[in-house]
Amino acid sequence: MAIxxxxxxxxxxxxxxxxxxxxxxxxxxxxTKAAGKNSIIVEPTGCMEVTSTPYPETSWKVPWIHGxxxxxxxxxxxxxxxxxxxxxxxxxxxxxxxxxGASYDIGFGHLSGAFERGHNFTYICYDNEAYMNTGxxxxxxxxxxxxxxxxxxxxxxxxxxxxxKDITHILAAHGSRYVATASIAYPNDAFxxxxxxxxxKGPTFVNLFATCPTGWRVPSEKSIEVARLAVETGVFPLxxxxxxxxxxxxxxxxxxxxxxxxxxxxxxxxxHLFKPKKRTDxxxxxxxxxKENIEMLLxxxxxxx
Amino acid sequence: xxxxxxxASHAIAEAVKLVxxxxxxxxxxxxxxxxxxxxxxxxxxxxxxxxxxxVESEFSAISACLGASATGVRTYxxxxxxxxxxxxxxxxxVAGMRLPVCMTVANRAMSAPINIWNDHQDSIGVRDCGWIQxxxxxxxEAFDLTIMQYxxxxxxxxxxxxxxxxxxxxxxxxxxxVAMPSEEEIDxxxxxxxxxxxxLDPEEPLTLGPIGFPSHYMELKKTQVDAIDxxxxxxxxxxxxxxxxxxxxxxxxRPENYDVIESYKLDDAEIAFVALGxxxxxxxxxxxxxRKSDEKVGLLKVICYRPFPMEDILNSLKNIExxxxxxxxxxxxxxxxxxTELRSLFYEALEKPxxxxxxxxxxxxxxxxxxxxKIYDMVKxxxxxxVEWVF
Numbered sequence: 001m002a003i004x005x006x007x008x009x010x011x012x013x014x015x016x017x018x019x020x021x022x023x024x025x026x027x028x029x030x031x032t033k034a035a036g037k038n039s040i041i042v043e044p045t046g047c048m049e050v051t052s053t054p055y056p057e058t059s060w061k062v063p064w065i066h067g068x069x070x071x072x073x074x075x076x077x078x079x080x081x082x083x084x085x086x087x088x089x090x091x092x093x094x095x096x097x098x099x100x101g102a103s104y105d106i107g108f109g110h111l112s113g114a115f116e117r118g119h120n121f122t123y124i125c126y127d128n129e130a131y132m133n134t135g136x137x138x139x140x141x142x143x144x145x146x147x148x149x150x151x152x153x154x155x156x157x158x159x160x161x162x163x164x165k166d167i168t169h170i171l172a173a174h175g176s177r178y179v180a181t182a183s184i185a186y187p188n189d190a191f192x193x194x195x196x197x198x199x200x201k202g203p204t205f206v207n208l209f210a211t212c213p214t215g216w217r218v219p220s221e222k223s224i225e226v227a228r229l230a231v232e233t234g235v236f237p238l239x240x241x242x243x244x245x246x247x248x249x250x251x252x253x254x255x256x257x258x259x260x261x262x263x264x265x266x267x268x269x270x271x272h273l274f275k276p277k278k279r280t281d282x283x284x285x286x287x288x289x290x291k292e293n294i295e296m297l298l299x300x301x302x303x304x305x
Numbered sequence: 306x307x308x309x310x311x312x313a314s315h316a317i318a319e320a321v322k323l324v325x326x327x328x329x330x331x332x333x334x335x336x337x338x339x340x341x342x343x344x345x346x347x348x349x350x351x352x353x354x355x356x357x358x359x360v361e362s363e364f365s366a367i368s369a370c371l372g373a374s375a376t377g378v379r380t381y382x383x384x385x386x387x388x389x390x391x392x393x394x395x396x397x398x399v400a401g402m403r404l405p406v407c408m409t410v411a412n413r414a415m416s417a418p419i420n421i422w423n424d425h426q427d428s429i430g431v432r433d434c435g436w437i438q439x440x441x442x443x444x445x446e447a448f449d450l451t452i453m454q455y456x457x458x459x460x461x462x463x464x465x466x467x468x469x470x471x472x473x474x475x476x477x478x479x480x481x482x483v484a485m486p487s488e489e490e491i492d493x494x495x496x497x498x499x500x501x502x503x504x505l506d507p508e509e510p511l512t513l514g515p516i517g518f519p520s521h522y523m524e525l526k527k528t529q530v531d532a533i534d535x536x537x538x539x540x541x542x543x544x545x546x547x548x549x550x551x552x553x554x555x556x557x558x559r560p561e562n563y564d565v566i567e568s569y570k571l572d573d574a575e576i577a578f579v580a581l582g583x584x585x586x587x588x589x590x591x592x593x594x595x596r597k598s599d600e601k602v603g604l605l606k607v608i609c610y611r612p613f614p615m616e617d618i619l620n621s622l623k624n625i626e627x628x629x630x631x632x633x634x635x636x637x638x639x640x641x642x643x644x645t646e647l648r649s650l651f652y653e654a655l656e657k658p659x660x661x662x663x664x665x666x667x668x669x670x671x672x673x674x675x676x677x678x679k680i681y682d683m684v685k686x687x688x689x690x691x692v693e694w695v696f
Contacts, residue, residue: 049515
């Protein structure tokens with residue numbers, strides 16, 4: 001099925017074993033469309049590696065490599081320099097497609113190293129906010145108050161006690177010429193940003209919000225709806241930083257955000273905030289943070305970092 | 306042939322220059338640093354046209370080599386001890402993906418306590434990762450093995466990564482005379498790289514490093530293990546070709562004909578030392594001394610430790626009465642590895658020699674003539690335990 005305005009050619013084939021409604025699978029379709037035929041994909045260990053390459057089958061119509069969980073950025077560094085040596089650096093795109101566990105946590109040091117060295121590659125994190133492949137454990141990307149199998153809500157716990165790491169700004173601070181956030185609910189915006197990231201020289205980054213219906217405990221047909229609500233409530237704002245200049249795409253008005261409750265209440269991972277007793281205190285704190293974040297992004301746009 | 310008195314680390318760097326890797330990725334760790342610094346100079350001077358990645362860790366060094374090798378270029382890295390341990394996970398993956406990555410290990414003790422000096426705990430600790438392992442005695446051997454390891458690893462019958470192990474400081478920082486063939490001579494021996502493994506290429510898209518379910522994992526592992534088992538013939542072939550093409554220029558600094566083991570004065574020997582690496586030089590001197598007083602003693606130097614040359618060792622030691630295994634490593638809670646492997650070799654032999662194990666030289670403790678003599682006398686007089694620590 002074609003997405004309006006996007007290339008029809010597919011490089012990620014149907015028949016993979018991802019769950020119904022998997023946001024990461026949708027993300028990869030978009031990424032490979034933007035990257036095109038002349039690309040090499042690097043993936044760390046994770047859901048998409050497992051579901052797309054059960055030997056001897058594969059869903060990949062472009063060259064693809066997996067080494068380990070934490071070393072995709074380092075593998076990409078090696079590929080980038082090898083292509084340079086072979087005189088093919090300008091002809092082939094190198095795209096890492098990694099989950100948040102690999103990006104925010106275990107592979108973060110190696111990601112930082114590769115960005116500091118300035119290799120020509122694009123790193124895309126499909127951010128589904130927990131270790132889904134191992135069974136929904138909390139990561140550095142898991143949002144505050146989300147219940148996961150290692151941060152379960154309970155009498156003494158509201159779920160994850162820490163806030164989500166701001167990986168996009170950390171990578172921007174490495175001096176990358178293009179970093180952005182994107183969402184599977186806004187495919188044209190995501191496509192444009194991925195393409196821009198790939199076409200920009202040096203290391204570039206896109207944090208691509210991708211629902212995990214299984215992990216977030218939402219019906220698979222609501223995958224896109226949840227992702228859209230994340231943007232509309234300001235929980236996951238879409239912005240880009242090009243040559244150090246911020247641009248907030250949406251939402252732009254901190255006073256007209258959809259209430260965060262709308263986003264939280266349809267997900268099982270936040271259900272303990274509503275039952276048996278509504279945790280207004282927690283929800284209000286989250287609402288306050290979301291608003292402040294949008295205000296901060298607008299300040300960045302106006303005055304710079 | 307150029308001859309020079311040169312530090313072993315620099316001899317290796319010269320070999321790397323001749324091998325011309327497309328990508329070098331390395332992270333500094335003592336005592337490996339002199340190798341990677343010299344290669345950096347070659348690149349900076351334009352003498353070597355490699356892309357040199359100054360990675361942020363050894364973990365990324367081996368990962369970058371994995372990526373570059375999968376793209377179809379020759380790669381080089383080097384490390385020691387903690388750095389090799391940090392690579393541990395990826396060593397298995399490189400071998401499992403059948404990528405002919407080559408590296409030098411400047412052997413160093415494992416922490417704790419932290420110690421930068423030589424022993425073999427690091428490389429012996431990774432012996433089951435699926436890499437071919439060579440141990441050099443001299444700077445000449447370090448140079449030669451570095452050239453030969455590429456030809457072996459890249460052979461389509463092998464496609465297995467390899468490490469050349471050199472003793473940290475005692476060899477890495479030692480100045481010795483080394484004969485080095487010219488670029489043309491090495492080009493003729495080791496032509497420009499043609500990968501025989503799967504390569505990342507948009508013209509022929511392949512999936513590298515997929516998940517192997519229980520239906521396939523064991524079968525794939527068997528093909529990998531078969532390749533390293535069978536590599537012993539290719540190793541002998543390459544060693545033979547090298548020895549024929551490049552004759553000994555400096556007497557005594559390498560075997561005349563390279564083989565997986567070196568038999569030193571074993572023909573009529575009754576007692577044989579068995580060891581790896583630079584310690585063999587001291588043992589040879591000791592053997593020469595004893596031979597003057599008609600003691601029938603010799604040395605078996607294991608050059609190729611993985612694959613373990615079982616038949617060659619068994620043949621060389623078949624008439625020996627007493628075997629003295631000197632090891633710079635330990636297996637806490639068990640007997641030391643080379644000693645165990647030798648005893649296992651002789652399990653089915655009709656004539657079983659007495660085999661004694663000695664743990665020596667851990668963390669850079671000097672292994673000198675006096676210690677070797679003490680060990681020899683103990684064995685000769687039948688004193689001491691099966692396995693002894695000699696401090």
